[in-house]
Amino acid sequence: NAGVTQTPKFRVLKTGQSMTLLCAQDMNHEYMYWYRQDPGMGLRLIHYSVGEGTTAKGEVPDGYNVSRLKKQNFLLGLESAAPSQTSVYFCASSYPRPVRGGEAFFGQGTRLTVV
Amino acid sequence: GEDVEQSLFLSVREGDSSVINCTYTDSSSTYLYWYKQEPGAGLQLLTYIFSNMDMKQDQRLTVLLNKKDKHLSLRIADTQTGDSAIYFCAERKTPLVFGKGTRLSVIA
Numbered sequence: 001n002a003g004v005t006q007t008p009k010f011r012v013l014k015t016g017q018s019m020t021l022l023c024a025q026d027m028n029h030e031y032m033y034w035y036r037q038d039p040g041m042g043l044r045l046i047h048y049s050v051g052e053g054t055t056a057k058g059e060v061p062d063g064y065n066v067s068r069l070k071k072q073n074f075l076l077g078l079e080s081a082a083p084s085q086t087s088v089y090f091c092a093s094s095y096p097r098p099v100r101g102g103e104a105f106f107g108q109g110t111r112l113t114v115v
Numbered sequence: 116g117e118d119v120e121q122s123l124f125l126s127v128r129e130g131d132s133s134v135i136n137c138t139y140t141d142s143s144s145t146y147l148y149w150y151k152q153e154p155g156a157g158l159q160l161l162t163y164i165f166s167n168m169d170m171k172q173d174q175r176l177t178v179l180l181n182k183k184d185k186h187l188s189l190r191i192a193d194t195q196t197g198d199s200a201i202y203f204c205a206e207r208k209t210p211l212v213f214g215k216g217t218r219l220s221v222i223a
Contacts, residue, residue, distance in 0.1 A: 004157075033210055040123070042215030043158075043203065050209065058210065090157055094211065103148055104211050106157035 002026050006091050006107035013081045013114045021076040021110050023091030030096045032074035033058075033104065034066060036087040043090065049074055050096065081114045088112070119214035121204055126220045133191040135217045137204030142185060146207035149178065149189045152216070153200045161202070162189075196221045 004025045013019055023032065033048040035058075045058030049068040063085060065077045074093075078085060088111050094104040118140045127133045139147065145166050150158040164171045164178045164187070171178045177190040191198055201216040 031210070035213075040215070043213045045210055048210045092158075092211075096209075103160040103163060104158075104205075106150075106159070108157045109155075 004091055004093055004105050004107040006089075006110050008110060009108065010111050011113070013078075013112065015081060015083060015114060017081050018077070018079050019081065019112075020078075021089055021091075021112075023074045023076070023093075023107060025072055025074075025091075025093040025105070027093060027105065028071070029093035029105075030071075031094045031104075032068065033092045033094075034064070034074065034076045035090045035092065036060065037090060037109075038087050046076065046089075081112075083114045086112060086114045118208075118212045119204055119206055121202075121214040121217045123215060124218050124220070126222060127194050129194060129196060129221055129223050131194055133189075133194045133198065133219055133221075135189045135191075135202050135204075135219065137187040137189075137214055139185050139187065139204070139206045139212075141206060141208060142182065144206040144208065147178075147180065147187050148205040148207070148211075149176075149187075150203040150205060150213075151200045152203065158203060191219075194219075194221050196223055 034046040035043040047066040049055045052071040091107040092104040121137045148163040149161045151161045152158045175192045179188045199221045203216045204214040
């Protein structure tokens with residue numbers, strides 16, 4: 001089982017460049033999430049989706065856009081990267097209601113550096 | 116992550132017990148979770164507890180839930196160096212709400 005797969009795993013961008021992070025899950029989960037993790041800040045929610053074709057803002061959505069065109073994929077876009085977006089990005093997915101505890105499954109993360 | 120609070124650091128000696136504490140704010144949360152993050156990896160579910168339970172034990176792990184005080188704790192018995200990681204408390208909301216994580220350091 002692949003679970004949640006994020007690509008790429010590492011990326012270095014120049015300020016102003018754009019990129020898309022891809023998250024794919026093979027567990028038929030309805031919910032998907034994008035988080036960023038910074039030292040001392042824990043996990044902060046960027047955007048999330050409760051189903052195909054729907055997205056919602058999280059705690060820190062500015063500078064990011066997302067799309068959920070297919071149930072299994074959740075894309076995170078940076079239109080004009082800034083050094084403040086240097087972080088480790090995690091994608092996660094879960095069932096909508098507690099099933100086996102309703103836990104979220106996480107990808108391995110994407111380490112992004114903006115110079 | 117403002118709804119769930121945890122201390123940021125904990126240091127214990129190998130073989131001792133570790134207790135990581137968490138407070139949450141939503142008394143209607145149905146499930147509460149503990150996740151573990153090892154260096155360079157994503158988060159993995161360690162254990163969870165349903166809100167109608169006070170305690171759950173799973174091998175070296177004991178989860179205690181005090182709904183009145185909205186307090187959750189994770190006790191790791193006989194802590195090993197392999198337990199060194201960041202531990203996140205989370206509550207079942209849409210979306211999931213995580214604490215900032217407690218970095219556990221185990222001293223040999």
